[in-house]
Amino acid sequence: MQVALVGVNGYSGMTLYRLLKQHPAVDQIKLYGHTDSKPTTLAALVPVFQKETVRVRSFDAATVMAENDVVFFATSAGVTKTLALPLIAANFPVIDLSGDFRLRQPDVYETWYHQTAAPVAALAKASYGLAEFNHHLTPYVANPGCYATATLLGLAPVVQQHLIEPTSIVVDAKSGLSGAGKKLSTTSQFTMVNDNLQLYKLNQHQHIPEIMQQLQQWWPKVPALEFTTTLIPVTCGIMSTIYAKAAQPTTTAELVAAYQQVYQDQPFVQVLPADDLPTLKQVVGSNDCAIGVNYNPITNTILIVSVIDNLMKGAAGQAVQNFNQLFQYPATAGLPDLPVFP
Numbered sequence: 001m002q003v004a005l006v007g008v009n010g011y012s013g014m015t016l017y018r019l020l021k022q023h024p025a026v027d028q029i030k031l032y033g034h035t036d037s038k039p040t041t042l043a044a045l046v047p048v049f050q051k052e053t054v055r056v057r058s059f060d061a062a063t064v065m066a067e068n069d070v071v072f073f074a075t076s077a078g079v080t081k082t083l084a085l086p087l088i089a090a091n092f093p094v095i096d097l098s099g100d101f102r103l104r105q106p107d108v109y110e111t112w113y114h115q116t117a118a119p120v121a122a123l124a125k126a127s128y129g130l131a132e133f134n135h136h137l138t139p140y141v142a143n144p145g146c147y148a149t150a151t152l153l154g155l156a157p158v159v160q161q162h163l164i165e166p167t168s169i170v171v172d173a174k175s176g177l178s179g180a181g182k183k184l185s186t187t188s189q190f191t192m193v194n195d196n197l198q199l200y201k202l203n204q205h206q207h208i209p210e211i212m213q214q215l216q217q218w219w220p221k222v223p224a225l226e227f228t229t230t231l232i233p234v235t236c237g238i239m240s241t242i243y244a245k246a247a248q249p250t251t252t253a254e255l256v257a258a259y260q261q262v263y264q265d266q267p268f269v270q271v272l273p274a275d276d277l278p279t280l281k282q283v284v285g286s287n288d289c290a291i292g293v294n295y296n297p298i299t300n301t302i303l304i305v306s307v308i309d310n311l312m313k314g315a316a317g318q319a320v321q322n323f324n325q326l327f328q329y330p331a332t333a334g335l336p337d338l339p340v341f342p
């Protein structure tokens with residue numbers, strides 16, 4: 001299998017390169033940059049990869065299709081909606097880590113991403129690749145966002161089985177700094193991130209419509225959700241802490257059983273026993289999502305804690321899961337089994 005990767009010098013691209021390099025079905029990885037990039041090497045672009053002398057060439061859609069069997073785009077929002085159009089027209093396999101093709105409605109993308117959307121005909125050819133649930137992939141896979149992945153995997157059982165009041169979902173999500181990509185900003189300087197917590201994009205986060213789109217497919221009665229995001233001083237990891245009112249009184253044991261039933265055949269989702277809640281260290285470096293649930297009978301509230309590594313399950317790892325599904329490789333091929341600890 002000949003694999004193309006665009007955006008290798010971003011955080012998700014670097015992670016994807018590392019995974020693809022040890023994927024048993026990948027024979028060669030070809031790297032591409034901007035359409036007007038000067039030829040260079042990976043070592044020159046990513047100094048920590050100093051041993052990697054593989055070339056990085058400018059992006060040209062016809063060359064990419066001629067030289068490869070599939071292309072991964074680990075590029076910033078707004079790039080694939082133009083660069084990928086010839087690939088979509090040719091039905092060439094694409095796995096897109098950006099948000100450009102996740103939202104079905106162009107006006108929703110324009111509202112939340114503050115830029116023009118991809119053409120409607122192109123959007124219609126994309127499938128949303130929440131890997132545990134969406135198995136009918138088209139050749140163009142829109143890989144989910146990191147917060148959306150943690151939150152949707154956490155909510156799926158209670159939403160699909162109508163175990164909560166649909167109007168009562170509150171999500172308090174936190175992310176490490178690598179979620180913001182490599183570009184430095186005032187809020188991402190060491191002096192602001194270290195020893196600090198910063199709430200951001202209040203009621204404006206682009207993953208709100210992405211989460212809603214999927215929740216409403218599972219249960220149209222979910223009208224909205226409260227969703228906040230906080231930058232925390234870790235490099236990798238997302239913790240999505242979710243609260244919802246139970247539809248009727250329940251127990252933690254019943255909830256754990258419901259979650260275990262939904263995820264019993266999923267190698268990358270670990271449902272923890274009752275009274276156990278996950279930590280970031282249980283998943284960082286792996287492609288796992290770990291989920292803990294608890295019921296508070298005094299307030300009739302269900303608590304769900306869902307953790308992932310934003311660059312793995314939230315980006316590159318799930319992209320490899322979708323690659324495995326698209327080409328019918330074993331689900332776990334090329335994906336590490338254990339987190340990095342200590």
Ligand SMILES: NC(=O)C1=CN([C@@H]2O[C@H](COP(=O)(O)OP(=O)(O)OC[C@H]3O[C@@H](n4cnc5c(N)ncnc54)[C@H](OP(=O)(O)O)[C@@H]3O)[C@@H](O)[C@H]2O)C=CC1
Pocket residue numbers: 006007008009010011012013033034035059074075076077079097098099144145146178179180181182183310311314315
């Ligand atoms: N970081 C995360 O945890 C997650 C990220 N994502 C998504 O994955 C994508 C990449 O994110 P991340 O790695 O964090 O971002 P980075 O900012 O770290 O990297 C962005 C990459 O896109 C490349 N790029 C930007 N514009 C162009 C262009 N016009 N043509 C070709 N390449 C381009 C950059 O190359 P150069 O530097 O040379 O311009 C760089 O390689 C984004 O869409 C992001 O939303 C999704 C889930 C989680």
Ligand SMILES: CC(=O)N[C@@H](CCC(=O)OP(=O)(O)O)C(=O)O
Pocket residue numbers: 077097098099144145146147175176177178179180181206207229231
């Ligand atoms: C910490 C941090 O800033 N995280 C980013 C997540 C980026 C992402 O995954 O966004 P896309 O939808 O564009 O893929 C954010 O909250 O916007």
